[in-house]
Every structure is written in C-alpha cells, then in structure tokens.
Amino acid sequence: MSLSITVLLSALAIVAASPTLPPRACGTVYPTLFSLLSPEPGFFNSVMQPAKADTPLRTLLDSPHVRLQHIQGTEGKSQDNLQFVDFKVPAGSNTCQLEIADHADMLYFEKTTDNNAALPALNIMKLIPGALCEDPSTENVTYADVMDATPPVIQYYHWGAATLQRGQSSIIGSFPSPPANGNGExxxxxxxxxxxxxxxxxxxxxxxxxxxxxxxxxxxxxFGLA
Incomplete structure (x- = not known):
C-alpha cells in the first residue's frame, strides 16, 4: 500500500494571474519538510515508551513523514519538535486550501501517561509569504530561524487547527496564494x-x-489551489 501523503499541495482549479501566465490544469504540488527542535532545557527523566500502536513506528520513520513531539522533563521543563512545511506554489495560482487526511490509515500516536489517550489537537501557524527565504529547500531551516526570528516571520500564530483521526480528513483553511517572485517564478x-x-x-x-x-x-x- 502506498504511504499516506502528510503534506501535499493539490491544485483544485488554477487561473491566470496576468496575461503572461496561461491558465493551469488541476494538479498536485508536494512539500519540503524540516523538523524544528526547540532548545533543550536540561536533562530529561521522562522519555517516550516503546511503540505500542498497531502501526510500527519504524515503518513510518523509514519514509518521509511529519512528526510532532512533546517530551516532558523534570521541574516542568519540556522540549518540542515542530514541523516546518514549505510549498512551492505555481505562478498564476489564485486561491489555496489546506487539508489534512489519513486515507491510508497510517497515523501513529503515543502518549506516555495514557496509551488510550485521544489524539491531540494540532495548531497550524502561517508564515509571512517570502519572509523566511525564497527557496528553503536549499537551506536547513532551524527552530531559531522561525520561532525566534527578528523581525518575526510568523504571520498568524493560530491560523488553523485540526484533530485528525485515522482514516479521516479535515479542511483547515483557505487564503489567497502567494505572489510569484520578481522573475515570475x-x-x-x-x-x-x-x-x-x-x-x-x-x-x-x-x-x-x-x-x-x-x-x-x-x-x-x-494544500489545494483554486
């Protein structure tokens, strides 16, 4: 079975933004992913337990994946792994829609305090278009680049939210697609x-x-373009 696509940009309907850009057919654009690990606050006594889910964690991590982690340490300290997602949006696009889905029933989740815990809610932050860099696929994006940037590069800290169940999907939100760069790329x-x-x-x-x-x-x- 094909693996689930964790972050995907799909063109639903794309129109020309100028006379020099012809209308595009529907299509799919795939993302670039980087893990953003927050600074380690110190020694942790609490660690994740061995995987107990029916989907082996090793199988998931042997492929490209989105991974979110929260590691609770001592004295209330914790460390988090966030997921940075970048989509190249074709020039001439108009409107974008972000959706999350697990059609292949591959979602894995574990919580140290409760093996039967409900899946957590996800918060989605949206960055200012082009504020970080023109093409992050050529660079290693770090936690500090995004979360501690001066001036800030985050446009909305709570742009969208989702709680994904296995085999289900959820539309997160839509917005105008970002402009092409000065060269029309x-x-x-x-x-x-x-x-x-x-x-x-x-x-x-x-x-x-x-x-x-x-x-x-x-x-x-x-991610869908309309």
Whole structure:
C-alpha cells in the first residue's frame, strides 16, 4: 500500500494571474519538510515508551513523514519538535486550501501517561509569504530561524487547527496564494505545525504521519489551489 501523503499541495482549479501566465490544469504540488527542535532545557527523566500502536513506528520513520513531539522533563521543563512545511506554489495560482487526511490509515500516536489517550489537537501557524527565504529547500531551516526570528516571520500564530483521526480528513483553511517572485517564478507558502499548547495535557507525546510524494490518492496533509 502506498504511504499516506502528510503534506501535499493539490491544485483544485488554477487561473491566470496576468496575461503572461496561461491558465493551469488541476494538479498536485508536494512539500519540503524540516523538523524544528526547540532548545533543550536540561536533562530529561521522562522519555517516550516503546511503540505500542498497531502501526510500527519504524515503518513510518523509514519514509518521509511529519512528526510532532512533546517530551516532558523534570521541574516542568519540556522540549518540542515542530514541523516546518514549505510549498512551492505555481505562478498564476489564485486561491489555496489546506487539508489534512489519513486515507491510508497510517497515523501513529503515543502518549506516555495514557496509551488510550485521544489524539491531540494540532495548531497550524502561517508564515509571512517570502519572509523566511525564497527557496528553503536549499537551506536547513532551524527552530531559531522561525520561532525566534527578528523581525518575526510568523504571520498568524493560530491560523488553523485540526484533530485528525485515522482514516479521516479535515479542511483547515483557505487564503489567497502567494505572489510569484520578481522573475515570475513559483512563490512559497509556509506553515509550522505543533501540538495545541492549550490542549496538550500531561506527559510526553509522539505523533507521526508518513508522506508520499507520488500518490495523491492516499493524502495526509495537503494544500489545494483554486
């Protein structure tokens, strides 16, 4: 079975933005992903337990994937792994829609305090178009580049939210697509995914969804252009 696509940009309907850009057919655009690991606050006594889910974690991590982690340490200290997502949006696009889905039933989740815990809510941050860099696929994006940038590069800290169940999907939101650069080349739209800090609760969490780069029929997190 093909793996679920964790972050995917799918063109629903794309129109020309200028006379020099012809209308485009519907299509799918795949993302670039970077993990953003927050600074380690110190020694941790609490660690994730061995995987108990029916989907082996090793299988998920052997493929491209989105992974969110919250590791609870001592004295209330914690460390988080966020997910940076970049889409190259074709020049001439108009409107974008972000959706998350697990059509291949591959979502993995574990919580140290409760093996039967409900899947956590996700918070989606949206970056200022083009504020980070023109093409992050050529650079290693770090936690400090995004979360501690001066001036800030995050446009909306709570742009969208989702709670994904296995085999289900959820539309997160839509907005105008970013402009092409000065040469008429593809623009970029970027997001950061994290656990919703207001609904995280106690203990450590590990959330993983694999990403296909070839099969839009088994989506994970995808981005649609209209």
């Amino acid at each position: 593809d623009g970029h739209v970027q997001f950061v995914l994290q656990f919703d800090p207001d609904q995280l609760g106690a203990g450590s969490c590990d959330w993983v969804l694999p990403q296909s780069t070839t099969d839009p029929g088994v989506l994970g997190l995808w």
